[in-house]
Amino acid sequence: MVGKSKSDLVFDVFVYVILTVVLLIVVYPLYFVVIASISDPLSVLAGDVILTPKNLNLESYKMVFRDSSVMTGYRNTIFYTVVGTTVNMVLSTAAAYALSCRNLKGKGFILGMMVFTMFFNGGLIPTFITINNLGLLDTIWVMILPTAISTYNVMIMRTFFLNSIPYELQEAAIVDGASHFNILFNVILPLSKPILAVMVLYYAVWHWNSYFSAMIYLSDHNKYPLQLVLRRILIQSQASEESLIDAQGTFNRMLQGETMKYALIIVASAPVLCMYPFLQKYFVQGIMVGSVKG
Amino acid sequence: MKKLLTMLTAMLMLISVLGAAYAIKDPIEFQGEFPFSEEPITLDVFSMRGVYAQGDFNELECWKWLKDKTNISLNFEAYTDDIIEEKLALKLVSNKLPDLFFKCAMDSSNVLKYAQDGAIIPITAYLEEYAPHFYYQIENDPSLKAFLTMSDGEIYGFNYIVSASNFMTPPVFVNGEWLAELGYDEVPEDLGELKELFIKVRDTDLNKNGEKDEVPLIATSLDNLYRLFSGAFGINTRGRTSVYIDIDDNGELRYIPTSDGYKKLLKYFNELYVEGLMYQEIFDSSIANMTAVGEQNRIFMGKGSQHYVGPTYKDKFIGVNSIFKGPDGYQLNADVGNPIFAMNTFITPENKYPEETVRLIDYFYSKEGVELMFAGFEGVTFERNEKGNPVYNDYVQNNPDGLLNEEVLGKYIPWGGGANPSMAEDHVFGENMYSDVEKAVCKERLKYGPEVVWGKFNYTDEEYQRLSIIENDINTYINEMRAKFITGDADLDADWEEYINTLNRMGLEELFTIYKSGLDAYEKAIAE
Numbered sequence: 036m037v038g039k040s041k042s043d044l045v046f047d048v049f050v051y052v053i054l055t056v057v058l059l060i061v062v063y064p065l066y067f068v069v070i071a072s073i074s075d076p077l078s079v080l081a082g083d084v085i086l087t088p089k090n091l092n093l094e095s096y097k098m099v100f101r102d103s104s105v106m107t108g109y110r111n112t113i114f115y116t117v118v119g120t121t122v123n124m125v126l127s128t129a130a131a132y133a134l135s136c137r138n139l140k141g142k143g144f145i146l147g148m149m150v151f152t153m154f155f156n157g158g159l160i161p162t163f164i165t166i167n168n169l170g171l172l173d174t175i176w177v178m179i180l181p182t183a184i185s186t187y188n189v190m191i192m193r194t195f196f197l198n199s200i201p202y203e204l205q206e207a208a209i210v211d212g213a214s215h216f217n218i219l220f221n222v223i224l225p226l227s228k229p230i231l232a233v234m235v236l237y238y239a240v241w242h243w244n245s246y247f248s249a250m251i252y253l254s255d256h257n258k259y260p261l262q263l264v265l266r267r268i269l270i271q272s273q274a275s276e277e278s279l280i281d282a283q284g285t286f287n288r289m290l291q292g293e294t295m296k297y298a299l300i301i302v303a304s305a306p307v308l309c310m311y312p313f314l315q316k317y318f319v320q321g322i323m324v325g326s327v328k329g
Numbered sequence: 330m331k332k333l334l335t336m337l338t339a340m341l342m343l344i345s346v347l348g349a350a351y352a353i354k355d356p357i358e359f360q361g362e363f364p365f366s367e368e369p370i371t372l373d374v375f376s377m378r379g380v381y382a383q384g385d386f387n388e389l390e391c392w393k394w395l396k397d398k399t400n401i402s403l404n405f406e407a408y409t410d411d412i413i414e415e416k417l418a419l420k421l422v423s424n425k426l427p428d429l430f431f432k433c434a435m436d437s438s439n440v441l442k443y444a445q446d447g448a449i450i451p452i453t454a455y456l457e458e459y460a461p462h463f464y465y466q467i468e469n470d471p472s473l474k475a476f477l478t479m480s481d482g483e484i485y486g487f488n489y490i491v492s493a494s495n496f497m498t499p500p501v502f503v504n505g506e507w508l509a510e511l512g513y514d515e516v517p518e519d520l521g522e523l524k525e526l527f528i529k530v531r532d533t534d535l536n537k538n539g540e541k542d543e544v545p546l547i548a549t550s551l552d553n554l555y556r557l558f559s560g561a562f563g564i565n566t567r568g569r570t571s572v573y574i575d576i577d578d579n580g581e582l583r584y585i586p587t588s589d590g591y592k593k594l595l596k597y598f599n600e601l602y603v604e605g606l607m608y609q610e611i612f613d614s615s616i617a618n619m620t621a622v623g624e625q626n627r628i629f630m631g632k633g634s635q636h637y638v639g640p641t642y643k644d645k646f647i648g649v650n651s652i653f654k655g656p657d658g659y660q661l662n663a664d665v666g667n668p669i670f671a672m673n674t675f676i677t678p679e680n681k682y683p684e685e686t687v688r689l690i691d692y693f694y695s696k697e698g699v700e701l702m703f704a705g706f707e708g709v710t711f712e713r714n715e716k717g718n719p720v721y722n723d724y725v726q727n728n729p730d731g732l733l734n735e736e737v738l739g740k741y742i743p744w745g746g747g748a749n750p751s752m753a754e755d756h757v758f759g760e761n762m763y764s765d766v767e768k769a770v771c772k773e774r775l776k777y778g779p780e781v782v783w784g785k786f787n788y789t790d791e792e793y794q795r796l797s798i799i800e801n802d803i804n805t806y807i808n809e810m811r812a813k814f815i816t817g818d819a820d821l822d823a824d825w826e827e828y829i830n831t832l833n834r835m836g837l838e839e840l841f842t843i844y845k846s847g848l849d850a851y852e853k854a855i856a857e
Binding site: 103164189251257281285289 | 380381385406407408410411412415416419422423506616617620621624625633634636638639640641699734735746762812
């Protein structure tokens with residue numbers, strides 16, 4: 036605090052107060068999810084759970100994991116995410132590199148075709164019939180192959196390869212006799228860690244959260260991803276008007292659902308949350324440090 | 330004297346009720362013989378699996394038992410109700426029809442559409458010979474026949490019948506201790522006196538927490554409260570299933586939301602709401618809302634299941650037998666539903682064994698079939714009480730793994746929540762699903778129900794198309810305005826005319842004509 040004028044001090048205090056308020060607004064809902072998930076559902080409903088968990092119990096987690104489809108869902112989602120992201124990364128990198136080469140013939144046409152798919156598609160039913168005719172229906176590959184490439188992500192990577200890596204580096208490699216594979220693996224990729232990290236994150240989170248294609252194309256419950264299982268549990272815990280037919284069952288399910296939904300949020304998002312810190316360093320790392328001099 | 334009169338009226342009503350309204354009979358004992366097919370056959374079935382179904386739907390004990398008995402095995406493709414609609418639509422476009430759609434509840438308009446597309450076949454010709462139990466109900470209840478018969482004169486599906494008397498009219502309950510504390514023996518019938526009672530509740534700290542936070546009147550939705558009071562204003566005289574139309578005092582078809590009684594009801598609700606006598610979040614209330622208020626010990630009177638107030642104070646509540654009486658002397662429990670629910674089980678043209686299939690489904694309408702559908706197996710999931718009715722046994726009620734009743738049953742039977750080609754009636758469902766307080770109050774309130782309770786009407790194809798265009802907009806507008814009139818955002822005297830005019834501009838006249846022709850068709854079908 037040495038050397039700070041009074042007005043600086045006031046300003047600092049002001050900034051800290053605002054930041055603290057913003058922090059609380061952001062953190063409190065997350066904190067509430069955690070404490071609600073380990074509280075008694077009736078206390079949550081009655082609004083007693085505000086700052087600390089009430090009538091601590093892990094019943095909701097027990098219920099989540101008692102449902103065997105949650106564990107199979109977990110396993111499937113991890114599989115779809117890991118394999119899917121790998122396929123995505125290999126294909127996207129290959130496509131983006133090829134499209135960033137200056138001497139690729141017909142580049143404009145290929146790019147045009149790819150961009151076209153961003154604006155127009157066949158619609159749900161024709162896509163379904165195509166998938167059906169390809170024999171992909173109700174196989175695990177339907178979760179991976181039809182979405183093997185995201186045009187948008189390829190565009191981002193291509194732009195990065197073109198604009199952020201000086202062409203002089205590639206020229207230098209060509210002079211040294213490097214093939215396209217050499218250039219890609221030894222020049223481009225090592226310099227593209229940040230964009231690769233971003234892409235991995237994009238793709239992985241997308242796979243982790245996706246449920247719609249599973250809902251349409253999968254019939255076998257043992258292939259359902261976690262999100263679809265969670266969706267079912269959540270929807271089913273919402274009681275409808277007609278449920279007076281079986282009021283006690285409806286009530287119990289509503290009560291279970293009340294804290295189970297918080298437990299589900301934690302169960303479903305913990306792995307993705309864990310991924311961020313490991314990838315985060317790439318976002319802030321300087322990219323081009325020292326590669327080209329003046 | 331007053332009591333005598335009430336009793337007389339009650340008896341008269343009871344007689345007329347028994348005479349006309351609930352023609353759905355108890356299911357008859359199984360008549361016919363196993364097996365249903367000489368040769369073993371297999372059917373591909375597309376089915377909804379209920380919320381509580383456990384494990385692989387193909388492995389339910391019920392199917393194994395039926396296979397042994399009937400020689401019919403079922404091969405299921407089953408989906409939960411959150412995705413069944415998408416799956417059903419894709420099934421129909423991909424031209425890979427199963428032999429049977431099971432537990433897939435469909436509106437009559439959709440049934441008609443699928444019938445015209447040739448995705449399902451009529452079963453009319455099979456019913457008398459192969460479906461004795463279902464046919465028995467159709468024979469005895471002309472309104473069931475009217476509901477099932479599409480505008481082309483054919484019957485396409487099996488429907489769900491929910492005739493448990495506790496379901497027909499929902500329970501109403503009040504905090505008995507508070508009622509006594511305020512010096513009342515019972516809840517007053519007169520709406521003016523009822524309001525005075527509510528004011529006392531509002532102004533007395535009955536739960537002694539130092540705050541006047543008691544909620545005199547609560548339900549899980551505004552619709553629920555509306556139905557509790559509509560009879561007192563002489564509207565909804567044909568029960569709750571027919572929400573927007575009924576018969577007025579002159580015997581004419583009436584559109585309720587523009588009627589005088591409806592306006593008076595809104596006026597009453599507006600007073601209750603503005604003076605804080607009604608749950609203030611009623612417009613987006615839910616079971617969870619009701620439990621939240623109940624757990625804070627703030628509920629005085631509520632409608633819905635007694636379970637909804639939460640376990641802590643549940644036992645303080647007693648049933649409300651009073652049927653409310655409006656300013657014009659109307660006194661009726663209009664909140665009585667029609668037991669006839671949507672069709673949910675259909676045979677497709679792919680099915681090579683329609684006779685056998687009809688016999689199999691029809692089994693669920695026999696007494697034994699109903700027990701199988703809702704209670705499972707004697708000695709395994711239920712035992713019989715002194716009346717001979719099945720009651721869930723200890724394994725179900727106090728499951729060692731801590732499962733809910735329905736979850737335990739989910740391993741044995743296909744019921745598991747949702748619609749069924751069967752009957753949720755008193756001897757199984759009524760016996761197991763409701764508390765004694767609820768049973769008593771429902772039985773009492775049911776006596777004051779309408780003479781005739783309408784079901785859903787059937788329309789022709791063109792009428793359905795017009796309905797889908799007009800009805801939705803009008804109903805949305807009506808609900809919007811109902812909320813505004815109750816909160817006071819719209820004034821009942823000043824804005825009422827504009828409200829009627831807007832409805833007329835939206836096509837109310839055409840809508841009413843369609844309703845009228847629906848009623849004509851319904852009455853004609855009943856008369857036949």
